[in-house]
Amino acid sequence: MATFKDEAIVLRAFDLGEADRILSLITSGHGLRRAVAKGVKRTKSKFGGRLEPFTHIRAMLHEGRNLDTVLQAETVRPHAALRGDYAKFLHGEAMLELIEKSLQEHQEVPRLFDILRVTLDVLEGEVRDASLLLAAFALKVCALIGYRPHLDCCLHCGHEGGGGKVFLDLLGGGMVCSRCRPSCGESLPLSPEGLALMRGLLREDMATVAGVERGPREAGEALSASLRLAEGFLERPLRSRQVIMRQLQGNAERQR
Ligand SMILES: [Zn+2]
The missing domain is CATH 2.40.50.140 (Nucleic acid-binding proteins)
Incomplete structure (x- = not known):
């Protein structure tokens, strides 16, 4: 030993x-x-x-x-600042849970430690919207463990979406067009804005994502879809997804 x-x-x-x-x-x-x-x-x-x-x-x-x-x-x-800010704490906890659930004991995935280290450092600083940082983190973790979300075109026919409504095939791990949707399993509807946002989050580095801001509906859609995709890949639920989505819903209702 x-x-x-x-x-x-x-x-x-x-x-x-x-x-x-x-x-x-x-x-x-x-x-x-x-x-x-x-x-x-x-x-x-x-x-x-x-x-x-x-x-x-x-x-x-x-x-x-x-x-x-x-x-x-x-x-x-x-990272003491993450314990003193409730929203940052919740989003940070979800990142920790995602990492723990994406690895078996002793399993090593290159760059997974680094993405967590960098993202926690960014989360501790000035962040426009922590939920977008978490969405980007979930998409990037999926990519690092070998399940890069397929967001560029339809998984089945290659159609690029063309600004219309698309769906996320949760078990297939990517977008499908409305024509191909009946042939896939569990899916989520995704607006063209939500899809464009998720593509950007997967592509950009964390420091850039920290400056991104969108309306609460769009940000909530991207976060929910990203975490559902991660759950599909990991084949297990994320406890923190429910906590965070309840929290975001509560915030949206208070704003009405
Ligand atoms: Zn298609």
């Missing part, structure tokens, strides 16, 4: 007994890991901070049969 050093971001953390903490981590070069940090809650803990979700650390881990052990950890970025 080896000892290794790596950068990591805490995806989930819960207490074990009086003093220890179990962490779910995505590492830069060693994939998804579960690890125990012993004595983390003692006042003189060698870990400094509390190792909360969102914390970006540089750590030394000892590989275990079931669970690694965190031997040392220093904080690179605490």
